[in-house]
Amino acid sequence: xxxxxxxxxxxxxxxxxxxxxxxxxxxxxxxxxxxxxxxxxxxxxxxxxxxxxxxxxxxxxxxxxxxxxxxxx
Amino acid sequence: xxxxxxxxxxxxxxxxxxxxxxxxxxxxxxxxxxxxxxxxxxxxxxxxxxxxxxxxxxxxxxxxxxxxxxxxxxxxxxxxxxxxxxxxxxxxxxxxxxxxxxxxxxxxxxxxxxxxxxxxxxxxxxxxxxxxxxxxxxxxxxxxxxxxxxxxxxxxxxxxxxxxxxxxxxxxxxxxxxxxxxxxxxxxxxxxxxxxxxxxxxxxxxxxxxxxxxxxxxxxxxxx
Numbered sequence: 001x002x003x004x005x006x007x008x009x010x011x012x013x014x015x016x017x018x019x020x021x022x023x024x025x026x027x028x029x030x031x032x033x034x035x036x037x038x039x040x041x042x043x044x045x046x047x048x049x050x051x052x053x054x055x056x057x058x059x060x061x062x063x064x065x066x067x068x069x070x071x072x073x
Numbered sequence: 074x075x076x077x078x079x080x081x082x083x084x085x086x087x088x089x090x091x092x093x094x095x096x097x098x099x100x101x102x103x104x105x106x107x108x109x110x111x112x113x114x115x116x117x118x119x120x121x122x123x124x125x126x127x128x129x130x131x132x133x134x135x136x137x138x139x140x141x142x143x144x145x146x147x148x149x150x151x152x153x154x155x156x157x158x159x160x161x162x163x164x165x166x167x168x169x170x171x172x173x174x175x176x177x178x179x180x181x182x183x184x185x186x187x188x189x190x191x192x193x194x195x196x197x198x199x200x201x202x203x204x205x206x207x208x209x210x211x212x213x214x215x216x217x218x219x220x221x222x223x224x225x226x227x228x229x230x231x232x233x234x235x236x237x238x239x240x241x242x243x244x245x246x247x248x249x250x251x252x253x254x255x256x257x258x259x260x261x262x263x264x265x266x267x268x269x270x271x272x273x274x275x276x277x278x279x280x281x282x283x284x285x286x287x288x289x290x291x292x293x294x295x296x297x
Contacts, residue, residue: 063282
């Protein structure tokens, strides 16, 4: 009985077709693909900037530590 | 984290520059197209360089009055980050020029003057490194730095304006002459100048502190 009902459910499935991939009527998370993918570029540049900044902060802190070991107050 | 507010401000302003500078509405001008946004990145390099050089000259003058090597540290490192900005300014300018003026180097008066200015500052570094005595190096470096700055300003701000230049505000370029009147561009342009200058100052001060730590370590080695 269970096996029968499962196979019955399988019969009711709607197949995924090519049009499900190509339609524009369904809203998807497409923001990053809009406007010539400019947001991707903004993301790339922002990541690089944040990376350099983190590195600079790290260097800043290392020197702060060195300064403290040299002249402890 | 002592006195770190201006570093946070620098990061904030630059993140704003990158995001708003790339995404905000800009004038739709022929030839320039989206590259008008380079205003917030290329042009600000030169503004940042000038501000860093002003600080450097201030410390050079101070060194000549005090003979304190700490002032010389500030002078050389602010010049170093100014040179970094200058080199980046030339490189970004060449790339921008290739796709708007048609060539990486058009022999434009401002391009040539900027190149001469950068070479002048390279000579400053070579001059300093050729002197071994610290006080002598600092004194000659300070005097050179003051004269170099006095030559650099007319070289990039005055002389190119006396002839026809492709750079805006100097004749030629019709697409860009109104840019300094556009309030939307200014909303990113001014914060960008402050942000880049602060970043340059940050890099300079980190290197100044490195120099001072090195000096203390050297003194300890000599005295022990």
